[in-house]
Amino acid sequence: MKAFAVLAPHSAGRVPVHDACRVRLHDIEVDFAIVEQADITMDAADPRHAHDVLLQIGAFSCNYREQARFLEIARRTDSKGYLVLGSEFVATVLATGAAVDELQPGDRVIGNGAIDASASHPGLTTQRGSAELQICHRAKLIRIPAMMPSADAAAFSIAAQTAYAMVRRLGLRRDEHVLVTAASSNTSLFAIEALLGAGLHVHALTTSPHIGAHLAQRGLHRYCVLDRQQNPAQALATYLDAQGLRAFDAVIDPFMDIYLRKLVPFLRRGGKYITCGVFEQFSRPHEPFQYHGLSLDEMFSLIIRKSIHMIGNNLGEQADLERALADYCAGRLPVALDSVHGNGQLDSFVHRSYLAPDRTGKVVFDYHLPTVEKRAC
């Protein structure tokens, strides 16, 4: 079976690969490859697999947080082997354990990262979603509708579930105004669609001017483009003024280390701030913004004086993913796809996933696309 992986420096040339590609990322040479691994099987009659499902992955995509894991491998000159990647996937059920009665061979499924008490294994389905054959617990999978194309399905579960959870947990009223930061991130693109679908007042903040055209096409004309080198206070004050607003009622933010200290002054008294992540996940710090915002002391003080609700969010509940799938089926949740790549297109997949400043949406690798002759990386 195939898997998408980052090779440790001493493994390049020693691991069987179908395709390989070396790129420089955050000042490190990273060897990506489609590696060949031994197939796995599952004895469906084995009681230890009673709740398990054997899957054949058709397509997958990667997420921001994976970069920290693979950069660590790429840096370790003493290590061998490789790290299989992949966050979101679409798969076909090959076999089911004896206690699995809701899924059948042939069903198409995606991951279910549910963290609610009903899920026996809270959290991500897998961190190696590109491995073509996988055994997963039934609770970590959800069936998808037949009308959902593989590319959309392979781009869906984590961002949709997280975005829908954040929107639910904010509990916004129809007259409230919510700001979504890092609008071109995949998480925020799903959050924006979820908010628009719910008929809420949405504002977007981005440092990527190219995303404006995509947002406008989606009917979102209220967005503010920030310069990464500038203190955003003036731009935000001017933006609010132009919108006839004094402050935002709520913020959805995937990168709280970038935005929290800058946005607390622009949140109303009693407003809500929900965040699902940080920008600085890599072990070598870099500077996303020259201006950092309020000092920590000032920020703590302002959060208390304004009685702001701070909410941390990890993934979501099964019902969030179900609502997202229902909205998808009803045409209320289009999936932003940047590009889809197949066998022989590892270099373009890596480039669009990690190096393209104009990326707009998820980048998918589909094992079933016809093989394309390889170009130089």
Ligand SMILES: NC(=O)c1ccc[n+]([C@@H]2O[C@H](COP(=O)([O-])OP(=O)(O)OC[C@H]3O[C@@H](n4cnc5c(N)ncnc54)[C@H](OP(=O)(O)O)[C@@H]3O)[C@@H](O)[C@H]2O)c1
């Ligand atoms: N806890 C959870 O359950 C969960 C689930 C999903 C995601 N997350 C987290 O959500 C975050 C986003 O993940 P993702 O996969 O959606 O990310 P992504 O699609 O890779 O988005 C990256 C975004 O970062 C912004 N950016 C890039 N370079 C920047 C810079 N130098 N300065 C400022 N902004 C910059 C850009 O947005 P703009 O240019 O538009 O500003 C870019 O689109 C991560 O922290 C991830 O760990 C958490």
